[in-house]
Amino acid sequence: MTLKDLPIGKTATVTSVGGEGALRQHFLDMGLIPKADVTMVKFAPMGDPVEVRIHGYELTLRLADAEKIEIDKIRDTITEPMRPQDARPIFHPGLGEGGKYHVQTGEPLPPGETLTFALAGNQNCGKTTLFNQLTGSNQHVGNFPGVTVDRKDGAIRGVENTLVTDLPGIYSMSPYSSEELVTRRFVLDEHPRGIINIVDATNIERNLYLTMQLMELDVPMVLALNMMDAVRKNGDSVDGATLEKKIGLPVVEISALRGEGISRLMEKTCAASKSKRSGVTVLEDCALGHLIGDVKIALEGQKVENPLFHAVKLAEEDELETKAHPDAVKTVRAFKDTFRDNVFGDDFEALVADSRYKYITKHFSSAFRKGEKAMKGGLNRSDRADKVLTHKIWGIPIFLVILFAIFHLTFSENFLYLGGLFPEGWVSLEGTAFEGVFGEGGINSPGVILANLLGLGTDSLTALAEGWLSGAKIEGEEFKSFDADCVTLNGYMGADSVNPFLKVAGERDKSVFILAKTSNPGSGELQNVAAGEGDTVYGLMADLIEKWGAGTEGKHGYTRAGAVAGATYPEELQKLRARMPHTFLLVPGYGAQGGTAEDVQYAFQENGRGAVVNSSRGIICAWQKTGKNGADYQEAARAAAIAMRDDICRFIAIQ
Numbered sequence: 001m002t003l004k005d006l007p008i009g010k011t012a013t014v015t016s017v018g019g020e021g022a023l024r025q026h027f028l029d030m031g032l033i034p035k036a037d038v039t040m041v042k043f044a045p046m047g048d049p050v051e052v053r054i055h056g057y058e059l060t061l062r063l064a065d066a067e068k069i070e071i072d073k074i075r076d077t078i079t080e081p082m083r084p085q086d087a088r089p090i091f092h093p094g095l096g097e098g099g100k101y102h103v104q105t106g107e108p109l110p111p112g113e114t115l116t117f118a119l120a121g122n123q124n125c126g127k128t129t130l131f132n133q134l135t136g137s138n139q140h141v142g143n144f145p146g147v148t149v150d151r152k153d154g155a156i157r158g159v160e161n162t163l164v165t166d167l168p169g170i171y172s173m174s175p176y177s178s179e180e181l182v183t184r185r186f187v188l189d190e191h192p193r194g195i196i197n198i199v200d201a202t203n204i205e206r207n208l209y210l211t212m213q214l215m216e217l218d219v220p221m222v223l224a225l226n227m228m229d230a231v232r233k234n235g236d237s238v239d240g241a242t243l244e245k246k247i248g249l250p251v252v253e254i255s256a257l258r259g260e261g262i263s264r265l266m267e268k269t270c271a272a273s274k275s276k277r278s279g280v281t282v283l284e285d286c287a288l289g290h291l292i293g294d295v296k297i298a299l300e301g302q303k304v305e306n307p308l309f310h311a312v313k314l315a316e317e318d319e320l321e322t323k324a325h326p327d328a329v330k331t332v333r334a335f336k337d338t339f340r341d342n343v344f345g346d347d348f349e350a351l352v353a354d355s356r357y358k359y360i361t362k363h364f365s366s367a368f369r370k371g372e373k374a375m376k377g378g379l380n381r382s383d384r385a386d387k388v389l390t391h392k393i394w395g396i397p398i399f400l401v402i403l404f405a406i407f408h409l410t411f412s413e414n415f416l417y418l419g420g421l422f423p424e425g426w427v428s429l430e431g432t433a434f435e436g437v438f439g440e441g442g443i444n445s446p447g448v449i450l451a452n453l454l455g456l457g458t459d460s461l462t463a464l465a466e467g468w469l470s471g472a473k474i475e476g477e478e479f480k481s482f483d484a485d486c487v488t489l490n491g492y493m494g495a496d497s498v499n500p501f502l503k504v505a506g507e508r509d510k511s512v513f514i515l516a517k518t519s520n521p522g523s524g525e526l527q528n529v530a531a532g533e534g535d536t537v538y539g540l541m542a543d544l545i546e547k548w549g550a551g552t553e554g555k556h557g558y559t560r561a562g563a564v565a566g567a568t569y570p571e572e573l574q575k576l577r578a579r580m581p582h583t584f585l586l587v588p589g590y591g592a593q594g595g596t597a598e599d600v601q602y603a604f605q606e607n608g609r610g611a612v613v614n615s616s617r618g619i620i621c622a623w624q625k626t627g628k629n630g631a632d633y634q635e636a637a638r639a640a641a642i643a644m645r646d647d648i649c650r651f652i653a654i655q
Contacts, residue, residue, distance in 0.1 A: 003052065003061070003069035006040040011077045017350060018068035020174030022499045029172040029209065031055040032069055034344060035354065039077050044394035055357060056365075057206045064596075114161045115273055118187055120214060121198035122207050123169030126226040128152075130198055130256035131166040134266070150183075159266055166193070169350040173213045173313075175320045187217060188306060194273030195221040196265070201231045201238050201253070204368050205360050215249070216279045216309040220272040222250045224265055229255040236369060237646040243367040262645065279308040286355035288315050288348065291335045295328050312461050316349050361540035363395055465504040488564065488586075491541060491548075498548055502560060506552060511560045511584075514548075516576060519566025519589030536570065542579045549583060558584040558610065565603060567595025569614065574602035577610070585611040590644070591618030597644075608654035615644055 014036045015026050031054045032038070041051040041058060046062045119127045135154030156162040160284050168179035175181055187195065197214055199207040214221060223243075231238055244251035250268045254261035283289055292311045296490060299307035304325075311505075313321040314328050322329050336346050344351045389398055468487045486505075491498050491514040501512050517527055517538040527538040542563065549559025565576045567589035577585065587603045589595035590613050603611035622640035623633045 001074070002067045003038065003040075003048070003071055003073055004063050004066040006038070006052075006071060006074065007039050008042055008449065009077055010074055011037055011039045012075070013073040014069060014073035015072050016070040018070070019065070022174075023065070023068075025064075025174045025349065026171070027069070027174055028350055029174065030059055031206075031209075031353070031357055031380055033350055033357065036357070038069075038071065042390065042443075043392065045392050045399075048594060055205060055361070055653060057203050066369065077358065087595045088554075114163055115159075115270060116190070116192045117156075117162065117164040117194045117196055117269060117273070118183075118192040119164060119166045119189075119196050119198060120183060120187070120210070121169060122171055122200065122210060125169065125198045125200040125207060126256045127166055127169060127198050130196075130224065130226065130254070130262075131164065133256055133259055133262050134164055156266060158263075159270065162270075162373065164196075165190075170210065172210060173309075175318060187214075187219060188309075191243045192219065195219050196224055196269055197221055198224045198226050198256075201225040201227050201368075202234070202236075204238070204243075204364060208360050208364060211247070212282050212360065213309075213312075215247075216281050216306075216312055218277060218279045218306050218308070220277045222252060222265065222269045222272055223247065225251060225253045226256050228253045229258055229260065231260075237625050239367045239369065243364060246363050246367070279306060281308055281312060282359040283312060283315075283355050286351065287339070287341060288351060288355075291315055296329055298328055298331065299325070310350070316352050457549065462500040462504065465501040469501070469504050469510045470508050484510070486513060486562070488513045488515070490515050491544065497543075498561070502548065502552070505560050511562055513562040513564050513586045514541075514545050516545060516563040517565050517569060517572050519568045519593055519595065521568075523566065523569075539575070539579065542576050546583055553582060556609065557582055562586055564588065566593075567600045567603070568593055570599040570602055573599070577602055577605070579607075587611055588614045588616075591615040597647040597651055600648060604652045608652045612647060613644075615640075618644065 001012075003012070003014075014032060014034050016034060017032055019027060034052060039053040041053050049060050050063065050066055051058055052062050052066075053059070054442060066356050099333075110649050114625050119131055121127050131152060132156065134156045136157050150168075152166040156163055156164055167183045167185065169176070170183050172431040173180060174186050175184060186192070195214055195217070196214075197211050199211065211223065225238060225240060225243075228238070238253065240251045240253050250272055252261055252265045252268055254265055256262070281292065283292055292308075292315050295314050296307045296311035299310055302401065304310055310321055310325065311328075314325060314332055317329075317332065332348075336348065340346055341351060344354070385459050389395060392399075465487075467482050468482050470483060487501060487510075489498055489501055489512055498512070498514060504510070505512050517523065527536070529537045531537050531540050545561050545563045547559030552560040554560075559582050563580060564586045565573050567573065573585075573587070585603045587595075587600050590597075590600055593617070600611070600613050603613070619637050619640045623636035626632055
C-alpha cells in the first residue's frame with residue numbers, strides 16, 4: 001500500500017521510499033524515511049495534491065509522488081494528551097556566544113579586512129526580509145555565475161567592511177537543484193567569513209535539518225531564530241539558552257519583519273566570524289560514524305578544505321563528491337559491501353537522513369514549548385482559513401468567487417457596481433486631462449484606470465525608449481539596461497507611438513525599424529487591405545515612415561526611421577524600395593521562411609546599398625544540417641553566413 005491510499009485521519013509507518021535522484025533525495029530531506037510515522041491530513045478539493053503530517057509539520061505532496069512511498073501498519077491517529085508547559089518568555093543569556101560551547105580556533109581576522117556573510121535557510125523562513133533589514137538600500141541584484149538564480153549582495157548598515165549575500169532558500173545541501181548547487185558552491189568556494197542560518201522559530205525541528213548540514217562546514221555560524229513575534233502571538237516560547245547550549249552555536253532571537261534583535265544578531269555574527277571554527281557532525285554516533293571519521297582523516301591528509309562536510313557527502317555517495325574524490329569512494333564502497341542495516345539495508349542516504357531527524361527530535365524538541373492554546377488543540381488563523389478554503393465541497397465554489405472578484409476589480413468598467421448606486425455624471429472630468437480615464441461617474445476599476453493613464457502622454461513611451469536604446473537615470477547616474485543599437489516598432493498606432501523612440505534615437509545616435517510589410521503568411525490580412533485609390537495599408541505606412549524620418553538623414557542619405565519589409569513578398573518589396581528612397585530596409589524571411597537571394601535583391605538600391613537581410617534560423621541552426629551534435633556550431637554558422645553573402649552578391653553589385 002502506498003501513501004496515496006492512506007485515508008484521512010489515519011496514521012501509517014513508512015516502509016520504503018521510491019523514486020530516484022533528486023526526487024528521492026528530496027523525499028528523504030523532508031523526513032519521509034523508513035520507520036517514520038506519517039498522518040494523512042487532507043486531500044485538495046480536486047483530490048490532488050494531499051497534505052500529510054510528519055515529524056510535527058505539514059507537507060504537501062502530489063498524488064504521483066505519494067504513490068512512491070510504501071506504508072504499512074495503518075491505524076487510527078492517537079493524539080496523546082499534552083502535559084501543561086510553561087510558555088512564559090525565557091531569558092536567553094547567550095551561553096555559547098563567548099565560545100564556551102562552540103570552539104573557536106586560529107588567529108583573529110586582521111583589522112580592516114572585509115567580513116563576508118552568507119544568509120542561508122529554508123524557503124519562506126524570512127531570509128530576504130532579514131537581508132532587507134540588514135542592508136536597506138545598500139544592495140545590488142545579479143545572477144550567480146552560470147545559473148539564472150538571483151543573488152543579492154549588500155553592505156550591512158552601520159557596520160563597516162561588511163558584505164552579506166542572500167542565498168536561495170533550500171532544504172538541504174544536496175546537489176540536485178540549481179538553488180542547492182548555488183548555496184553549496186558559494187559556502188565552499190567563495191569562503192564567507194560567517195554563515196547566518198535563519199531558522200523559522202515556529203517550525204524549529206524541520207528547519208534544523210539544514211542546520212545540521214551547515215554545521216559540518218569549517219565556517220563560523222550563528223543561528224537566527226526568526227519569527228519570534230509569531231511564536232509569542234501563538235502563546236508558545238522557545239528556550240534559546242537550552243538550544244544554544246545543546247547545539248554549540250550562538251543563538252539570537254529575532255523578528256526580521258519587526259526589526260527586533262537585528263543589532264544583537266550582527267554583534268554576535270561579527271564576533272564569531274573573526275575566529276575560525278571546525279565543523280562538527282551529529283552523525284558520530286550513528287552506524288556510519290566510523291566510516292565518516294576514516295574518510296575525513298584521508299581528506300585531511302590530502303589538504304581538502306571542509307573535510308568533514310565532504311566526508312559526510314561521500315558517505316551519502318553524493319554524485320559531486322564521488323567524481324571529485326574517487327579514491328575515497330573505494331573506502332565507502334568497501335564499507336557498504338560489509339554493512340547492512342535491518343531497516344535501511346545499504347541505503348546510506350536514508351540512514352543519514354534518519355540519523356539527523358532522530359538527533360533533532362531527541363536533543364532539540366524540548367527547546368520549543370507549546371502554549372495553552374496549542375495544548376487544547378486550538379487552530380491558528382491560517383489553519384482556520386485552510387479548513388474553509390480547502391473544504392472538499394465548498395473549496396471550489398469559494399475559489400471561483402475569489403477568481404471572479406479579482407477579475408472584476410481589475411478589468412471592470414463598473415467598479416464594485418458603483419455605477420448602479422450613483423447617478424451618471426456624479427463626478428465630472430469633462431474637459432480635463434483625465435477625461436475618459438476614470439470613466440463615467442469616476443468608477444473604472446484599477447486595471448482600466450492604469451491602462452488609461454498609460455495612454456495620457458508619451459512619458460511612459462519615452463522611458464521605454466530610453467530603456468531599450470540607452471538606460472535609466474537615477475539620482476543623476478545612468479544605469480545601462482539593454483543599450484540596443486536599434487529597436488523594431490509597430491507603427492500602426494500612429495506617430496504617438498514612434499516619435500518618443502525617434503527622439504531618443506537621435507539623442508543616442510541609434511535607429512528604429514518600423515513594420516511596413518512583414519514576412520509572415522498572414523500579414524496580408526491587414527497590410528494588403530485596399531486604402532484609397534489603388535493604394536494599400538502597407539503603402540500608406542511606407543509613406544508615413546518616410547515622413548516620420550524626414551530630417552534625420554545621415555551622410556549616406558538614410559533616415560533614422562527604417563522599415564521592415566519581408567523577403568517573402570518580392571513584388572511588394574520592390575514597390576516599397578521605390579516608395580521609400582531615404583529609408584533603410586530590414587528584410588526578414590530569407591532562408592527558412594522561403595525568401596531567396598533573387599527576392600531580396602529588390603530591397604537594395606542601384607548602388608547595392610540601403611538594406612540589411614536577416615536570416616536567424618538559417619545561421620543559428622546551421623549546425624543541424626551538418627549531421628553533428630552542435631560541437632561545430634561556430635564553424636557551421638560562419639559557413640552559412642558566408643554562403644548567404646555570396647548568394648545575395650550574385651544579384652547585387654555594391655558600388
